[in-house]
Amino acid sequence: MTQCLDGKWLLLIHQIPPKPGYLRVKIWRKLQALGAVAIKNSVYVIPRNEQTLEDFQWVLREIVQSGAEASICVASFVDGLTDDQVESLFRSARDADYGQITDEAKAVLDTAPPSASMTHDDRSEVETALTRLKKRFSVVVSLDFFGAPGREAASTFLEQIEFRLAEARSRTDTGTKELDTSDLTRFRGRTWVTRRGVYVDRIACAWLIRRFIDPDASFRFVSERGYRPKAEELRFDMFEGEFTHEGDLCTFEALVRRFAVRDRALAEIGKIVHDLDLKEAKFKRPETAGVSALLDGIVASRKPDEARLERGFALFDDLYEFFRRK
Numbered sequence: 023m024t025q026c027l028d029g030k031w032l033l034l035i036h037q038i039p040p041k042p043g044y045l046r047v048k049i050w051r052k053l054q055a056l057g058a059v060a061i062k063n064s065v066y067v068i069p070r071n072e073q074t075l076e077d078f079q080w081v082l083r084e085i086v087q088s089g090a091e092a093s094i095c096v097a098s099f100v101d102g103l104t105d106d107q108v109e110s111l112f113r114s115a116r117d118a119d120y121g122q123i124t125d126e127a128k129a130v131l132d133t134a135p136p137s138a139s140m141t142h143d144d145r146s147e148v149e150t151a152l153t154r155l156k157k158r159f160s161v162v163v164s165l166d167f168f169g170a171p172g173r174e175a176a177s178t179f180l181e182q183i184e185f186r187l188a189e190a191r192s193r194t195d196t197g198t199k200e201l202d203t204s205d206l207t208r209f210r211g212r213t214w215v216t217r218r219g220v221y222v223d224r225i226a227c228a229w230l231i232r233r234f235i236d237p238d239a240s241f242r243f244v245s246e247r248g249y250r251p252k253a254e255e256l257r258f259d260m261f262e263g264e265f266t267h268e269g270d271l272c273t274f275e276a277l278v279r280r281f282a283v284r285d286r287a288l289a290e291i292g293k294i295v296h297d298l299d300l301k302e303a304k305f306k307r308p309e310t311a312g313v314s315a316l317l318d319g320i321v322a323s324r325k326p327d328e329a330r331l332e333r334g335f336a337l338f339d340d341l342y343e344f345f346r347r348k
Contacts, residue, residue, distance in 0.1 A: 029096030030105065034058065034066045034078045036085050036092040045088050052081050057165030059111045067108060069167050070096060113170040119162040120172030127155055127179035137189035145190050152183045156261070160246075174221050175301055181259070181267040188262075189269075201264050203280045211238040215257045218243045220327045222317055223299040224259045225334035226274045226291065231258070232335065233342075234283050243327040272299040287345035291338065313341065 034053070038046045056077045058066040068074045078094050085092040099105055130151045135144050159176060166173060203209070214231055216224045220243065231239050246261060257263030259273040268276040274295040278288055293305035294313050320333045 029098050030070055031067050031097045031099070031108065032070045032074055032078055033061075033095040033097045034068075034081060034092060035095065036064050036082075036090060038064070038085065038088075038090040045085075045090065049081060049085060052084070056081070057112070057115075057167065059108075059115050061103060061108065061111070067097070067111075069112075109168045112166075112168050116162060116166045116168075116170035117172035119158075119165075120170060120176040123155055123159055123162065123176045124172070124179055126151075127176065127183060130155070130183055131179065131186070134183070134186060137186050140186075140190040145187060148183065148187055152180065152187065155180060155183075163246075169219055173219075174299075177217070178223075178267065178272075178299060178301075181261065182269075184261055185267050185269065201280075203282075206235065206281070209236050209256070212236055213240050213242055213252075213255050215242045215244055215249075215251065215255045216259050216263075217246055218327060220330050220334075221321060222314075223273050223295055225317065225320075225330060226295045226338060227258050227265075227277055228331050229335045229338040230274060230277055230283075230288070233339075234285075234288075235277070235281055241328075241331065270300075272296045274299075287342050290345045291341055294341075309341070309344075313337075 036049065038049060040046065053060075053066050056068065056074070058068040058078075061067050068078065075094070082092045082094055099108065130148060134140070134148045140148070159180060162176075163173065214228070214236070216228070220228070228239075228241055242255070251257055256265070258265040258277070260266060265277055265280065266273050268279070271279065272292075272295055275292045277283075278285075278292055290307065294307050294310045297303060297305055297307070297310050298314055298317070316337055317334070320330055320337070324330045324333060
């Protein structure tokens with residue numbers, strides 16, 4: 023294959039006869055499973071790296087062995103489509119996948135009994151559904167090359183299922199206890215861990231932790247896939263984390279409750295974070311749209327999570343001062 027050092031993309035171009043149709047459908051499904059998107063009929067694109075090249079080569083081999091033709095090219099878009107437009111195609115494809123997971127997770131929450139009345143059979147059914155959804159979510163995340171915004175909502179609803187199950191287990195599993203937060207000295211100078219790509223709830227939580235709970239807190243950002251917590255780490259807004267969604271509370275609200283931080287300004291901020299994180303209009307604070315726009319700007323202009331927190335802390339400092347004076 024001719025090398026192109028500047029090529030950001032890989033193209034797979036195939037010529038598969040329309041009949042019999044099974045081969046074309048089979049190859050389409052394989053390319054979908056790899057996360058590739060079609061930019062023209064029989065032309066598929068994927069970000070270039072060693073793994074995606076190997077994936078395309080396996081597909082090409084199957085096409086050729088079936089008697090059809092295919093080529094793989096390293097490509098840069100010079101005219102017509104732009105890199106931004108192609109990245110948008112990937113985000114749209116993953117948003118559709120996340121949207122299906124979100125809808126199914128909502129259905130699980132709507133049909134599952136409250137944790138207080140959940141039987142063993144109910145738990146088993148919900149756990150099975152959650153395991154299936156988490157597996158699909160993990161697959162979509164692995165194909166989410168450009169950070170589709172729909173991931174946040176899907177993750178939030180999966181966390182709500184996880185918390186409802188945790189509440190149900192706590193009624194029957196004697197070893198399951200809520201972490202005691204009455205002694206703040208136990209939470210000073212700790213490493214607080216959350217998912218990469220921080221956004222509304224996680225930025226707000228980190229600010230709350232640093233300002234009201236652990237002034238010396240350090241933050242670590244991880245991929246949930248393959249992450250194993252260390253003994254002294256505290257996880258927030260993560261599956262099975264020490265601090266995450268509780269019932270209809272977002273993680274920010276849960277932290278305020280768990281640490282008994284009684285502050286009316288924080289309560290108002292919590293309403294904004296709740297509506298943005300849970301995609302609701304429960305509180306309808308007039309400031310919510312403005313905060314959403316500012317957070318979107320922070321995320322768009324700053325890729326490193328540390329930089330997002332630095333700017334986000336300034337935003338929430340100002341917002342807190344606004345509500346405190348008001």
